[in-house]
Amino acid sequence: MDKEEQRPQTSPHVLIFPLPAQGHVNSMLKLAELLALAGLNLTFLNSDFVHEQLLRHTDVVSRFLKYAGFEFRTIPDGLPDEHPRAGHAFMEIFETLESITKPIFKEMLVNMKPRVDCLLADGVLGIAVDVAEELGIPIVQFRTISACSTWAYFAVPDMIQAGELPIKGKEDMDRLITSVPGMETFLRCRDLPGFCRVMDSTLQRISEDTRKNFKGHGLLLNTFEDLEGDILSHMRTKSPNIYTVGPLHLHLRTRLCDSNQTLFDQYSSSFYEVDRSCLSWLDKQPKGSVVYVSFGSLTVLSSEQVFEFWFGLVNSGKRFLWVLRPGIMPDEGKNIPVELMEGSKKRGCIVSWAPQEEVLGHGAIGGFLTHSGWNSTLESVVEGVPMICWPYFADQQINSRFVSQVWGLGLDMKDLCDRHIVEKMVNDLMVERREEFLKSATKMAKLAKECVNVGGSSYCNLDRLVEDIRSMNF
Ligand code: UDX
Numbered sequence: 001m002d003k004e005e006q007r008p009q010t011s012p013h014v015l016i017f018p019l020p021a022q023g024h025v026n027s028m029l030k031l032a033e034l035l036a037l038a039g040l041n042l043t044f045l046n047s048d049f050v051h052e053q054l055l056r057h058t059d060v061v062s063r064f065l066k067y068a069g070f071e072f073r074t075i076p077d078g079l080p081d082e083h084p085r086a087g088h089a090f091m092e093i094f095e096t097l098e099s100i101t102k103p104i105f106k107e108m109l110v111n112m113k114p115r116v117d118c119l120l121a122d123g124v125l126g127i128a129v130d131v132a133e134e135l136g137i138p139i140v141q142f143r144t145i146s147a148c149s150t151w152a153y154f155a156v157p158d159m160i161q162a163g164e165l166p167i168k169g170k171e172d173m174d175r176l177i178t179s180v181p182g183m184e185t186f187l188r189c190r191d192l193p194g195f196c197r198v199m200d201s202t203l204q205r206i207s208e209d210t211r212k213n214f215k216g217h218g219l220l221l222n223t224f225e226d227l228e229g230d231i232l233s234h235m236r237t238k239s240p241n242i243y244t245v246g247p248l249h250l251h252l253r254t255r256l257c258d259s260n261q262t263l264f265d266q267y268s269s270s271f272y273e274v275d276r277s278c279l280s281w282l283d284k285q286p287k288g289s290v291v292y293v294s295f296g297s298l299t300v301l302s303s304e305q306v307f308e309f310w311f312g313l314v315n316s317g318k319r320f321l322w323v324l325r326p327g328i329m330p331d332e333g334k335n336i337p338v339e340l341m342e343g344s345k346k347r348g349c350i351v352s353w354a355p356q357e358e359v360l361g362h363g364a365i366g367g368f369l370t371h372s373g374w375n376s377t378l379e380s381v382v383e384g385v386p387m388i389c390w391p392y393f394a395d396q397q398i399n400s401r402f403v404s405q406v407w408g409l410g411l412d413m414k415d416l417c418d419r420h421i422v423e424k425m426v427n428d429l430m431v432e433r434r435e436e437f438l439k440s441a442t443k444m445a446k447l448a449k450e451c452v453n454v455g456g457s458s459y460c461n462l463d464r465l466v467e468d469i470r471s472m473n474f
Contacts, residue, residue, distance in 0.1 A: 011069065012117035012469055013041040015109070018144075019122045020047035020077050021090065022271050022297035023375045027144045027222050028122065029060065029269050030248035036067040037255055038466040041114070044070070045105075047077035049085065053271035060269045075104055086327055087300030088393070091202055102127040109135055118469050120220070123150070126209040129216065138472060140243075140465070141213045142220040145374045147228040147244075148183070148402050149395035150221070151235050152192065154214065155180040156207035159196075166199045167192070173415075181234045190414055191401040194393045214239040220465065222246035222378065225457040226447035227407070243461045247378040249357060251452040251462065258454075271297065272353035278321055279358060281349040285319055288366035291426055292359055292385075294323040295371040299392040303331050305417050307340065309369075312422020314343030318430050321349045321359065360385050367410075367429045369422075372396040377403065384445035386410045386437035388425045390417070408440040 014035065018028035025046070032044050044064070046054070051074045054060050064070050078096025079085065085093070109116055109131060116137055121128030123143035132139035143150045159165040162179040173190040180187055195202045213219050218241040225232065225244055236242055245251060268274050282290060291313065295301070306329050313320045344350060356376070359365060360383040368380045372389045377399050380387050387410035389400030397414075404412035411425050411433075429437060451458045 011039055011041045012472070013043070013114045014118045014120050014469060015043045015045060015112070015116045017045045017105075017119065017121045017125060017128050019124050020050045020093070021085075023373050024122055024124075024144045025050055025054075025271075026269050026375055027248050028142065029064075030252045031120075031142065031220075031222075031245070032070075033064070033067075034245075034248070034252055034255060034462060035120075035466065035469075036064070036070050037259065038462075039069075040466065040469065041069040042067075042071070043073055043112070043116070045073050045075055045108075047101075048074045049077055049079070049081075050271065054269065057270055057273050058268050060267065063267060073108070075101055075108065077101060084327060084330075086298050087330075090298055094202075094205060097125070097127055102131065106131045106134070109137065117472065123213045123219070124206075124209055126205070126212060129209075129212045139216045140218040140220055140469075141216045142222075143210075143213055144222055145395040146377070146399055146402070147221050147223050147231045147235060148406075149193075149374070149398040150210060150213065151231050152180050152183065152187070152398050153206055153210040153395075154235075154238070156196070156203065156210075165192075165196055167197050182231050186405045187398075187401065191397050193395065193397050217241065218243060218465070218468065220245060222248050222374065224448060224451040226451060227381070227444065243465045245458045245462045245465065247382050247448055247452070247458075249375075249379065250382045250448060251458055254449075254452045268355065270353060272325065274353050274355050275351040276355055278349050278351045278354050279362065282321065282359065282362045282364040285364040287363050289430075290319045290321055290364045291316075291367045291369055291388075291430065292321050292354075292365050293369040294354065294356060294376065295325075295328065295390070295392060296373040296376060297325065298373075299328060299371050301329050303329055307337065308417050308419045309422055310340045310344075311337075311419035313348070313369075313426065314340055315419065315423045316426035316430075317347070318426055319347045319364075321351070321354070321365075323354050323356075324350055324352060326352055366434075367426070369426070372399040372403065374399060378448075381409065381441070381444050382448050384438070384441040386429055386434075386441045388413060388429050390414075407444060408437070409444065410437055410441075 016032050018024045036042055078100030119132045119137050119139040123141040158179045164177050164179055167189045175189050177187045178184045219239050220243045223244050223246045357379055360379050365385055368385050369388045370376045372391045387403055389403050390413045391397045391400040400412045403409045450456050
């Protein structure tokens with residue numbers, strides 16, 4: 001029997017379309033599996049590039065094909081094969097998605113069998129909204145970032161109208177922004193995404209796409225009410241149909257476990273080869289003694305920046321596990337100072353890609369030096385691990401402000417990259433202010449678990465989403 005015949009005949013057909021980037025694909029796959037468990041017919045649309053990485057490094061594709069009614073399709077992202085798809089150059093993908101991918105996507109939707117009843121598209125894919133509108137297909141948008149970042153993006157036109165944007169240079173960075181409801185007392189210019197600093201076409205596109213998020217049939221967020229309830233109540237004045245279903249990775253784990261699924265095992269959707277040797281290294285370290293350091297899948301660093309972090313970590317005297325992803329340092333960091341090599345041998349472990357969810361859940365981890373990507377932030381929240389934030393771009397600047405100022409879950413290093421500051425922050429997190437951060441982190445981790453349990457807010461919102469898709473009740 002081919003996949004078409006296996007599809008549950010009475011279930012609607014949902015097409016899921018993520019932005020082709022690690023952080024987005026990870027959370028969309030978790031969502032897809034939750035919907036597959038609920039018995040929906042699903043097609044997951046990957047870019048050719050992403051699909052190839054998944055096939056090469058994971059067993060995700062065969063895992064998902066075990067669900068009747070689940071299918072992967074692929075589409076070009078329009079970038080040449082050799083494009084780095086990282087750092088600020090990643091933003092070029094939005095041009096090729098518009099010029100190359102969009103017409104192919106439209107034709108694909110027109111011809112797809114069975115007919116697509118509902119599109120569940122990444123909220124940064126304005127092209128999906130345009131095509132859905134043109135073809136009259138109901139669309140639910142999934143914004144994979146935090147509610148607080150989505151809300152600040154939404155407010156960009158208001159900030160411009162209030163004369164709070166553009167930012168007027170480096171000396172303007174500590175000015176308070178007062179036109180984002182719910183953030184009036186703590187949001188500074190330096191907490192806004194990098195593209196607010198330059199006011200170019202990226203800012204305009206992101207702001208326009210975010211406005212579109214509030215106009216679809218519903219807006220889905222990978223967050224939970226106890227974490228972002230205040231901001232969500234402001235957002236609901238503009239879009240009443242918001243589904244908070246996160247933290248998705250924990251939600252999926254919980255539902256698989258509840259349904260006694262044999263598929264309840266750790267699996268990777270990484271675009272890189274996962275080095276699991278760091279788990280045995282962690283097994284040998286004392287409880288809560290290791291700082292985990294990772295800057296996600298898109299951050300690019302100069303060798304000077306890498307050396308500043310490295311010196312800071314070595315000089316702190318703390319143990320560390322560091323992910324130095326292939327391509328993270330395009331200038332390759334030749335001539336690594338000898339004291340760094342020696343310091344790492346004594347107390348460090350460096351890998352090119354880690355099983356991050358498992359690492360953060362390991363008892364030896366005591367803190368996370370992160371770029372504040374939203375998945376990393378949620379993974380840390382779930383495991384009750386305090387954070388030092390060094391945001392790189394986009395939503396990360398706002399996330400890091402909330403981690404430090406609103407949730408009290410850690411420290412925000414912001415624009416600084418200096419070995420002395422790294423050393424001090426590591427010591428503050430792991431020693432001086434440890435109890436304070438651990439207390440908040442443990443409390444938030446408990447709330448995260450409650451919201452994905454039966455009757456919790458995310459649990460109920462997912463059921464509501466499935467029901468609304470089944471009845472097309474938007
Ligand atoms: C991007 C954006 O940069 C981020 O700000 C946005 O919120 C989502 O999309 P990325 O930069 O990769 O994602 O960060 P993040 O959201 O943290 O996602 C990284 C994912 O890769 C996480 O799920 C993390 O568990 C995983 N990862 C990272 C690994 O599995 N192993 C690693 O070694 C590093």
